Amino acid sequence: MTGTGPLLQVENLKVAYPIRSSILLRKTGENVAVSDVNFELSAGQTVGLVGESGSGKSTVARTVIGLVKPSAGRIRFDGQDITDYSPRQLKSVRRQMQMIFQDPQASLNPRLTVRDIIAEGWRVHPGLVARSRWTAEVKELLERVGLNPDYSDRYPHQFSGGQRQRIGIARALALRPKLIICDEAVSALDVSVQAQVLNLLDDLQRELNLAYLFISHDLSVVEHICDRVMVLNRGVVVEEGTAVELFENPQDEYTKRLFAAVPVVRPWLEQTP
Amino acid sequence: MSAAPVTIALQTMQVARRTRKAVALRMALPLIVIGLYVLGAIFVPILYDFDPLRVDVTSRLLPPGSTLPNGSVAIFGTDQVGQDLFAQMMEGARVSLVVGAGTLLFAGFVGVLLGMLAGHFGGKLDMVLMRIADIQLAFPAILLAILIASVLGQGIWNIIIVLSIANWVIIARVTRGQVLSLKTREFVEASRTLGAGNTHLIARTLLPGAMAPILVILTVEFGQVILAEAALSFLGVGVPLGVPSLGSTIANGTAHMTTAWWISTLPGVALLILVLATGILGDAIRDHYDPRLRSA
Amino acid sequence: MTMTQPERDATSSGTPLLSVQDLAVEFSTSAGVVRALDGVSFEVSEGETLAILGESGSGKSVTAQAIMALLPRPAGSIAGGRIVYGGTDLAAQPIKKVRELCATEIAMIFQDPLSSLNPVFRIGYQIAEPFRRRRGMGKREAWAKALELLKRVGIPDAETRIRDYPHQFSGGQRQRIMIAMAIALEPRVLIADEPTTALDVTVQAQIMTLLADLQAETGMALILISHDLGVVADVAERAAIMYAGRIVETGRIREMYDHPAHPYTQGLLDSIPSASTIGERLKPIVGAPPNLLSLPTGCSFHPRCPFATEACKAAVPPLRQPDGWLPPHLAACIRSEEVLAK
Numbered sequence: 001m002t003g004t005g006p007l008l009q010v011e012n013l014k015v016a017y018p019i020r021s022s023i024l025l026r027k028t029g030e031n032v033a034v035s036d037v038n039f040e041l042s043a044g045q046t047v048g049l050v051g052e053s054g055s056g057k058s059t060v061a062r063t064v065i066g067l068v069k070p071s072a073g074r075i076r077f078d079g080q081d082i083t084d085y086s087p088r089q090l091k092s093v094r095r096q097m098q099m100i101f102q103d104p105q106a107s108l109n110p111r112l113t114v115r116d117i118i119a120e121g122w123r124v125h126p127g128l129v130a131r132s133r134w135t136a137e138v139k140e141l142l143e144r145v146g147l148n149p150d151y152s153d154r155y156p157h158q159f160s161g162g163q164r165q166r167i168g169i170a171r172a173l174a175l176r177p178k179l180i181i182c183d184e185a186v187s188a189l190d191v192s193v194q195a196q197v198l199n200l201l202d203d204l205q206r207e208l209n210l211a212y213l214f215i216s217h218d219l220s221v222v223e224h225i226c227d228r229v230m231v232l233n234r235g236v237v238v239e240e241g242t243a244v245e246l247f248e249n250p251q252d253e254y255t256k257r258l259f260a261a262v263p264v265v266r267p268w269l270e271q272t273p
Numbered sequence: 274m275s276a277a278p279v280t281i282a283l284q285t286m287q288v289a290r291r292t293r294k295a296v297a298l299r300m301a302l303p304l305i306v307i308g309l310y311v312l313g314a315i316f317v318p319i320l321y322d323f324d325p326l327r328v329d330v331t332s333r334l335l336p337p338g339s340t341l342p343n344g345s346v347a348i349f350g351t352d353q354v355g356q357d358l359f360a361q362m363m364e365g366a367r368v369s370l371v372v373g374a375g376t377l378l379f380a381g382f383v384g385v386l387l388g389m390l391a392g393h394f395g396g397k398l399d400m401v402l403m404r405i406a407d408i409q410l411a412f413p414a415i416l417l418a419i420l421i422a423s424v425l426g427q428g429i430w431n432i433i434i435v436l437s438i439a440n441w442v443i444i445a446r447v448t449r450g451q452v453l454s455l456k457t458r459e460f461v462e463a464s465r466t467l468g469a470g471n472t473h474l475i476a477r478t479l480l481p482g483a484m485a486p487i488l489v490i491l492t493v494e495f496g497q498v499i500l501a502e503a504a505l506s507f508l509g510v511g512v513p514l515g516v517p518s519l520g521s522t523i524a525n526g527t528a529h530m531t532t533a534w535w536i537s538t539l540p541g542v543a544l545l546i547l548v549l550a551t552g553i554l555g556d557a558i559r560d561h562y563d564p565r566l567r568s569a
Numbered sequence: 570m571t572m573t574q575p576e577r578d579a580t581s582s583g584t585p586l587l588s589v590q591d592l593a594v595e596f597s598t599s600a601g602v603v604r605a606l607d608g609v610s611f612e613v614s615e616g617e618t619l620a621i622l623g624e625s626g627s628g629k630s631v632t633a634q635a636i637m638a639l640l641p642r643p644a645g646s647i648a649g650g651r652i653v654y655g656g657t658d659l660a661a662q663p664i665k666k667v668r669e670l671c672a673t674e675i676a677m678i679f680q681d682p683l684s685s686l687n688p689v690f691r692i693g694y695q696i697a698e699p700f701r702r703r704r705g706m707g708k709r710e711a712w713a714k715a716l717e718l719l720k721r722v723g724i725p726d727a728e729t730r731i732r733d734y735p736h737q738f739s740g741g742q743r744q745r746i747m748i749a750m751a752i753a754l755e756p757r758v759l760i761a762d763e764p765t766t767a768l769d770v771t772v773q774a775q776i777m778t779l780l781a782d783l784q785a786e787t788g789m790a791l792i793l794i795s796h797d798l799g800v801v802a803d804v805a806e807r808a809a810i811m812y813a814g815r816i817v818e819t820g821r822i823r824e825m826y827d828h829p830a831h832p833y834t835q836g837l838l839d840s841i842p843s844a845s846t847i848g849e850r851l852k853p854i855v856g857a858p859p860n861l862l863s864l865p866t867g868c869s870f871h872p873r874c875p876f877a878t879e880a881c882k883a884a885v886p887p888l889r890q891p892d893g894w895l896p897p898h899l900a901a902c903i904r905s906e907e908v909l910a911k
Binding site for chain 3: 163190195198220223247257261262267
Binding site for chain 1: 458459460462463464465466467468469470473477478481482
């Protein structure tokens with residue numbers, strides 16, 4: 001199923017931001033956002049990164065996709081070491097690794113039509129899809145994510161939050177990636193819509209054998225969709241395992257506290273007499 | 274639903290409509306005024322067969338409404354060398370508009386370009402550009418203009434150069450500020466993850482988003498540049514001697530303030546109306562793009 | 570999250586403090602008039618906690634804004650109904666009067682504490698302000714009261730931290746400061762609009778506990794507005810679920826969660842991922858929340874409802890008690906009995 005080994009390998013990842021003195025900009029210390037994170041991800045798999053604010057989970061996502069440069073460690077994608085790639089070299093890798101963002105409103109350019117938003121990837125990577133086919137392909141993608149293909153000439157503000165997130169998914173799919181990083185992709189959605197989008201992601205994964213790196217602060221969502229889960233606290237992985245393992249038998253103190261704090265809809269069912 | 278709620282909703286709708294109409298009016302009216310100036314600047318001097326160097330001593334200092342020897346009526350009177358003031362004003366308006374538009378084009382192009390580069394790339398480039406801007410802002414514009422005029426000599430092109438140098442900074446600053454605030458928005462990051470390079474990001478993602486405030490500042494700067502040109506011409510370091518400008522006409526009329534007040538006053542009023550129109554237009558454009566006004 | 574709560578009788582203890590009756594709110598937009606609230610009624614008594622739940626567009630925040638005279642003007646306006654507090658109808662009063670009242674007797678805390686606290690003033694100053702302005706206290710006295718409040722809401726090292734600025738606190742602490750400011754003048758009603766949405770999970774639990782404790786101490790009425798059904802489950806006795814500007818179900822919260830009588834409530838509960846659904850497909854509600862500019866005729870939920878019939882399109886179902894169930898559990902559905910039977 002996976003073929004030639006894991007799709008993504010992250011080794012000893014460290015991301016630290018230097019603290020500089022104000023006038024001379026000398027480095028006086030560093031702010032460590034992520035330290036010593038290791039994991040692997042294969043096609044068709046979903047790995048979850050869960051943690052609270054400041055845990056570093058978003059930093060990991062941004063480092064993997066190349067928006068942030070790591071201070072130490074290696075990132076290997078499809079066998080290639082992409083840690084020190086220049087933006088130009090990253091461009092070809094970017095085709096295979098895409099991202100879905102948290103805020104459906106802010107992640108779509110308000111001045112572009114849906115068609116232009118989804119086709120932007122093809123504009124950046126000419127040769128992938130012939131220009132004459134763009135409109136047709138956009139409509140196909142819209143259908144695949146459950147939107148009316150006739151809406152391709154509308155603007156983002158004419159859609160609801162859930163629909164905008166679907167547009168974001170369509171944009172990510174446009175480049176036919178192998179790996180999609182979901183950075184709090186469902187956190188800003190209403191509960192009833194969240195379920196739809198999660199099901200959609202599930203379907204797409206099965207259809208296209210996609211690998212997902214799923215970042216979230218919402219434990220119930222992560223439990224549900226991820227094969228393996230890593231719990232981060234202040235940049236360090238404190239525990240990892242399958243969703244069921246972590247939920248039923250958390251080992252680390254922080255993990256226990258985290259799971260204990262998750263609001264349960266019907267807590268009275270779990271109250272010990 | 275009773276009658277009372279219907280009225281309340283309708284009332285607020287009407288207020289909202291009126292507000293939006295008001296904004297549209299504030300955009301249309303100044304545009305009409307400026308349009309009239311443009312038409313006047315193009316056609317009136319031709320119609321009046323205006324020659325800046327002609328002197329007709331018999332017709333000098335005639336009040337507004339007087340009839341000239343050749344039969345025509347001088348609507349705004351004549352100046353100290355016998356020229357029809359109205360034609361001269363329109364010729365002066367021509368200079369103002371040309372200088373204004375020319376400066377906007379140059380300063381606008383340079384300012385937007387440098388602002389975009391500084392904002393997008395940040396780091397050393399940003400620092401260097403902004404320091405240059407700071408240094409330049411430290412010079413009072415008029416002094417700078419006089420300096421450059423004395424080096425380059427007088428002439429319309431030179432005025433455009435001078436005013437462009439004086440004005441690119443504010444346009445660059447506004448652009449840079451917009452880019453800085455847009456840079457961190459998620460849709461810009463999204464473009465990056467798609468693999469967009471710098472050109473694509475600047476041209477297709479950042480620039481369209483920054484257009485609204487840039488338009489506003491350009492409109493306001495238009496009025497400022499016209500005023501600046503008039504001031505320079507008034508001081509004698511603007512247009513060369515043969516070319517009439519609203520500023521130089523006003524300057525020439527100061528000697529006759531008590532006897533022929535119209536020579537200075539009427540061009541001054543014309544200048545006022547033009548600059549006011551650009552200011553109101555800029556304000557209206559800003560309101561037009563204000564999201565709060567749009568949903569009411 | 571487990572917390573023991575004394576069982577409270579769902580019927581209001583005595584006369585209600587705040588009674589909203591048939592409230593309607595309209596917004597005029599460039600696309601037309603939007604009826605954000607259409608006949609919303611609820612009441613809350615002393616010592617009681619009511620949760621108003623709903624997703625985006627349901628009108629839950631608009632309700633709070635209408636009560637506190639915070640509707641954006643000129644777009645928003647109260648189009649009908651009454652908001653009765655202490656015998657007066659707030660909806661009929663001029664805004665100035667309502668705001669006066671709201672400062673002292675009805676207080677509100679918002680979702681994002683950073684934007685509600687003034688970043689250029691020390692928090693001690695901000696908490697002391699209501700005492701100085703409304704109670705006419707002197708600077709020293711007001712400051713002392715502020716210190717007391719800070720300690721009460723659980724800010725550690727209150728003596729030193731009272732001189733800090735908002736940005737020097739964490740999100741959870743800022744929310745505590747907001748709560749301190751809100752309860753400063755001992756309001757009788759506290760409205761909390763999504764108080765924990767922007768906070769981490771572990772902090773959420775702490776804030777909810779704090780609110781519950783404060784309520785038990787002061788006996789004030791608490792209205793919790795949220796989109797998260799779980800976060801309010803331990804603290805609220807009663808709940809009202811809103812959809813497209815109307816209340817579709819209301820009653821004791823346990824009753825409602827255990828036996829939802831409206832298809833929307835049931836759909837919501839089914840679509841929440843939880844430990845029991847690991848590995849299974851989720852059951853979302855089909856479709857999307859309606860556009861308030863063009864609501865479906867009759868029951869607004871019918872396009873998405875698995876129980877919908879022709880009759881549902883004809884008229885808006887009134888809130889009623891399902892046959893055979895104990896009050897006060899009301900649902901706006903003509904097929905509640907079948908929903909309950911599932």
